[in-house]
Amino acid sequence: MNRRDWVLAATSLAGLPMAARAQGGPQEGRDYKRVETPVPVAEGKLEVVEFFGYWCPHCNAFEPALEAWVKKLPAAVTFRRIPVAFSPGQEPLQRLYFAIEAMGQVDTLHRKVFNALHVERKRLNTESDILDWAKTTGTDTAKLADTMKSFAVATKLRQSKQLADGYKIEGVPTLGIQGRFMTSPSIAGSPERALAVADALLAQSRKS
16 A cells, blocks of 8 residues: 555645635534544554445445545555445345455455446346356355355454444445544535545544
8 A cells, every 4th residue: 555644735635625625624514424432443543444335326436436545545544345234135235245355356346246236237136146146257156155154244244233333324335434433425525525534534533
């Protein structure tokens, strides 16, 4: 990962609303929300969590900007994705993400899942649908099926629900920053503004 200066200068704030820039930074309630009860994070680390759903068209639209932003994060920042399910019908795709993560296939398959759903308009509502699609990508479908049903993935599902509950996630995509703040394209006004707000909040967290 490339390091970037932790300065709230033009680059960090370029995407923020004019009023927020005039007041020196992102404004609580306008550009981000504060988590009522802070979520624990690993000591000595800065953490960003993206809560997303493959089924969500806004998450699909956010992904290119987010992916480019993640590649430029400093080594001191830990980034992770947490798929959420607001209904039982969304759980198979939640399991799919944790399975491809466990298999080390996120770089290979993550964007392909979005593309299958939102560009190719494939139905990935069931495990059978998912495995039929995965076969077309050259994925080891037997391993994928086993991993989706594994204890490790079941544990990740429980942990992801606890984390989403801790942040009180009501919609996606949402970025959780350092267990204390939340922002999103819908809160900040655009994907670019949300990422600029996240930069500013990371810098603030680093200083505190």
